[in-house]
Amino acid sequence: MKRTKIFKLFKSDAPVDHMLIKGWVRTRRDSKTFSFIELNDGSCLKNIQVIAESLLDNYEEIRNLTTGSAVAVTGALIESQGKGQKWEVRADKVAIISFASESYPLQKKRHSDEFLRTIAHLRPRTNKYGAAFRIRSEVSYAIHQFFREKGFRYLHTPILTGSDCEGAGEMFRVTALDIDDPPKKEGKTDHSQDFFGKVANLTVSGQLSAEMFALALGDVYTFGPTFRAENSNTRRHAAEFWMVEPEMAFCDLEGNMDLGEEIVKHLTRFVMEECGEDMELFAKFVDKALMPRLENIASSEYVRVPYREAVDILVKSGKKFEYPVGFGKDLQTEHERHLTEDHFKKPVIVYDYPKSIKPFYMRVNDDHETVAAMDVLVPGVGEIIGGSQREERLDVLQARMGEFGMPQENYWWYLDTRRFGTVPHSGFGLGFERLLMLMTGVRNIRDVIPFPRTPGNIEF
Numbered sequence: 522m523k524r525t526k527i528f529k530l531f532k533s534d535a536p537v538d539h540m541l542i543k544g545w546v547r548t549r550r551d552s553k554t555f556s557f558i559e560l561n562d563g564s565c566l567k568n569i570q571v572i573a574e575s576l577l578d579n580y581e582e583i584r585n586l587t588t589g590s591a592v593a594v595t596g597a598l599i600e601s602q603g604k605g606q607k608w609e610v611r612a613d614k615v616a617i618i619s620f621a622s623e624s625y626p627l628q629k630k631r632h633s634d635e636f637l638r639t640i641a642h643l644r645p646r647t648n649k650y651g652a653a654f655r656i657r658s659e660v661s662y663a664i665h666q667f668f669r670e671k672g673f674r675y676l677h678t679p680i681l682t683g684s685d686c687e688g689a690g691e692m693f694r695v696t697a698l699d700i701d702d703p704p705k706k707e708g709k710t711d712h713s714q715d716f717f718g719k720v721a722n723l724t725v726s727g728q729l730s731a732e733m734f735a736l737a738l739g740d741v742y743t744f745g746p747t748f749r750a751e752n753s754n755t756r757r758h759a760a761e762f763w764m765v766e767p768e769m770a771f772c773d774l775e776g777n778m779d780l781g782e783e784i785v786k787h788l789t790r791f792v793m794e795e796c797g798e799d800m801e802l803f804a805k806f807v808d809k810a811l812m813p814r815l816e817n818i819a820s821s822e823y824v825r826v827p828y829r830e831a832v833d834i835l836v837k838s839g840k841k842f843e844y845p846v847g848f849g850k851d852l853q854t855e856h857e858r859h860l861t862e863d864h865f866k867k868p869v870i871v872y873d874y875p876k877s878i879k880p881f882y883m884r885v886n887d888d889h890e891t892v893a894a895m896d897v898l899v900p901g902v903g904e905i906i907g908g909s910q911r912e913e914r915l916d917v918l919q920a921r922m923g924e925f926g927m928p929q930e931n932y933w934w935y936l937d938t939r940r941f942g943t944v945p946h947s948g949f950g951l952g953f954e955r956l957l958m959l960m961t962g963v964r965n966i967r968d969v970i971p972f973p974r975t976p977g978n979i980e981f
């Protein structure tokens with residue numbers, strides 16, 4: 522018989538005489554003549570209650586089932602006698618697949634997030650982490666659906682790269698050389714003998730490749746892992762994180778902001794409507810203010826303020842910030858949060874940043890001081906999207922690369938697109954884990970990514 526997943530049982534509108542389910546024992550208790558097993562198979566948050574009668578021939582074994590043990594249950598789906606649930610299973614047979622050792626760390630009590638990080642291989646078996654990772658899966662699907670309906674093509678950009686998109690130099694080096702004894706040339710490591718014949722890194726962003734394809738296919742997006750060797754051990758930075766990066770031909774900064782606002786609203790609405798049961802857990806146990814905040818994000822019109830005005834607001838707030846505010850200084854988390862949480866009390870898009878603090882590819886504005894950049898800031902998280910209109914003018918782009926001291930010969934292919942049919946184009950990066958933090962109210966990025974990679978931490 523084919524196994525039925527437990528989430529399907531809960532959707533059933535009639536009893537079922539004969540079916541097979543498989544899962545893990547969450548808890549078990551005995552009465553005089555029955556053993557009640559709370560069974561979960563990971564397909565949904567709820568456990569189904571299985572009633573095993575003492576008449577079953579392996580009843581003694583069933584009574585020894587420990588939390589975490591795996592079983593296959595054949596039986597009938599019947600209307601529940603008890604309250605609290607609609608359906609339960611009356612077992613005809615409980616076949617034991619394996620017993621979990623008594624040392625299984627996920628016993629009934631609640632565990633701290635910090636402890637669960639030390640057992641990241643087991644934490645998806647808890648209610649909260651199971652819910653978080655089901656939501657992660659659902660939202661991934663919704664992202665593809667969102668773009669597909671708009672006619673965007675999905676592009677797989679390379680993970681190994683020879684260029685530094687953000688120009689921040691925070692990259693992980695990739696090499697096949699023996700790093701204890703590399704070949705040398707003039708006292709330095711000779712990368713011409715390395716695998717690619719030059720220095721290679723893990724990508725920090727798929728943007729440069731996405732631009733090439735936007736200028737061919739129109740609207741494209743990438744959605745994949747990116748890597749940053751920033752040594753910032755904060756609750757919103759990971760060394761490996763996923764980014765959604767749309768890139769649109771014939772699109773200016775305003776169109777870019779429109780898309781950023783639309784996707785955040787759409788995905789927020791999606792998660793509220795489609796992940797009901799899992800979302801309820803977060804609204805109840807993680808963040809009591811979650812649902813009103815998400816409603817605000819899904820339905821309000823986002824404020825759009827130029828960077829200069831944002832700086833003014835921060836200066837006039839009279840608040841003592843840890844980091845200084847002023848034209849030419851990057852906004853820190855505390856500033857972003859003041860703008861979105863205290864001042865505007867809704868999502869804010871800050872645009873036209875000083876060119877001195879932004880990468881080479883952003884389009885220079887007519888004031889020659891700012892670039893057509895935009896960041897979307899949301900309550901609880903701060904920056905969730907970073908993007909810009911791209912510099913499409915060859916001479917300006919070359920001048921900018923000069924200012925940054927970038928070797929233009931490495932970017933010949935990027936410059937080519939500004940020679941052959943260049944057009945205004947724009948795009949952004951949406952941090953997928955930051956989006957999930959926003960959606961679930963989870964405070965630490967380490968708790969929305971299956972196996973977090975942060976400074977000093979690559980276990981699992």
Ligand code: 4AD
Binds near residue numbers: 749751950955
């Ligand atoms: O603002 P960023 O650095 O933008 C870019 O990389 C552009 N090339 C994207 C583009 O225009 N195609 O990063 C984009 C987003 C940030 O807003 C943030 O949400 C997330 O990526 N992000 C991180 N998330 C987790 N950990 C980190 N270390 C992150 N760094 C950036």
Ligand code: MG
Binds near residue numbers: 904906907
């Ligand atoms: Mg940014």
